Amino acid sequence: MTVTRFAPSPNGPLHWGHAYSAIVAHDLARQAGGRFLLRIEDIDGPRSRPELADEFRRDLEWLGLEWEEVPAQGTRGASYILAAQRLRDAGLLYPCTCTRAEVAEAASTIGPEGPVYPGTCRGRSDVGEEGGAWRLDVRRALDLTGPLTWHDALAGEQAADPLSIGDPVLVRKDLPASYHLAVTLDDAADGVTLVMRGRDLFAATHVHRLLQAVLGLPVPRWHHHALLLDEDGRKLAKRRRSKALSDHREAGENGLAWAEKVRMGKWPCGNRLEKD
Numbered sequence: 001m002t003v004t005r006f007a008p009s010p011n012g013p014l015h016w017g018h019a020y021s022a023i024v025a026h027d028l029a030r031q032a033g034g035r036f037l038l039r040i041e042d043i044d045g046p047r048s049r050p051e052l053a054d055e056f057r058r059d060l061e062w063l064g065l066e067w068e069e070v071p072a073q074g075t076r077g078a079s080y081i082l083a084a085q086r087l088r089d090a091g092l093l094y095p096c097t098c099t100r101a102e103v104a105e106a107a108s109t110i111g112p113e114g115p116v117y118p119g120t121c122r123g124r125s126d127v128g129e130e131g132g133a134w135r136l137d138v139r140r141a142l143d144l145t146g147p148l149t150w151h152d153a154l155a156g157e158q159a160a161d162p163l164s165i166g167d168p169v170l171v172r173k174d175l176p177a178s179y180h181l182a183v184t185l186d187d188a189a190d191g192v193t194l195v196m197r198g199r200d201l202f203a204a205t206h207v208h209r210l211l212q213a214v215l216g217l218p219v220p221r222w223h224h225h226a227l228l229l230d231e232d233g234r235k236l237a238k239r240r241r242s243k244a245l246s247d248h249r250e251a252g253e254n255g256l257a258w259a260e261k262v263r264m265g266k267w268p269c270g271n272r273l274e275k276d
Helices: 016-031 051-062 077-089 100-106 138-145 179-189 204-215 245-250 255-263
Strands: 003-006 035-038 093-096 133-136 149-152 156-159 169-171 194-198 221-225
Touching (some): 003 016, 016 194, 016 221, 077 093, 077 169, 169 179, 179 204
Antiparallel strands (some): 093 133
16 A cells, blocks of 8 residues: 655745645555555754644645644654664664764765764764764664665665765754654654655665664655745745745635646746756
């Protein structure tokens, strides 16, 4: 059975880029007689605004989408802690107290997600009084798993290359899990078989595939769709205050009609889909 999901973070309102991703995931599941899930990814500390989850539900309903809601990330902390401990016990995590600025200054390589962590703290075993994050020792993990592959619906078969990203943070200093660990565990727990998300997260999948291998999790397929751009050619983003779906909804516009336009490739607000 095809199981897709839409997993927004309540740190800002949804925009048309979110709508596009949700509509595609919803329609692919429905066409296959599968399930479309909604999961609220609310572990972003003080940036998470619980009241936005209800706004998201109203937005999806306005677009005419139907979904099953699964537990939010905020209820799953125990599973993240357990998985992190398994990785520590296997010698695959090490503590790191480097700041982003220090990583950027020390990095000699720029990867698909920015400066590649140079391994400054690799080999440490104690967090120390100052506390810190915990990073995945990617090379050691690959020594255990051997070569890995994953499949994208648009780009085809991929050789997993997590070394291109470096050793990612899996447990943040202030939170029980980073995006990489949380989303990998959640998708497995929810039975997601097709992970729908934007191309900007394509590189992250190399890490997620490695985590699935070392934790013995099922391997879904992925579908990294093109991003929706604004009139200046930049991807839509909450931090840029891209026009919110709720603005259209509260203005009394017809969400069903808008959804059909999106399906036909007719983008609102001067938006356009990026080219290959």
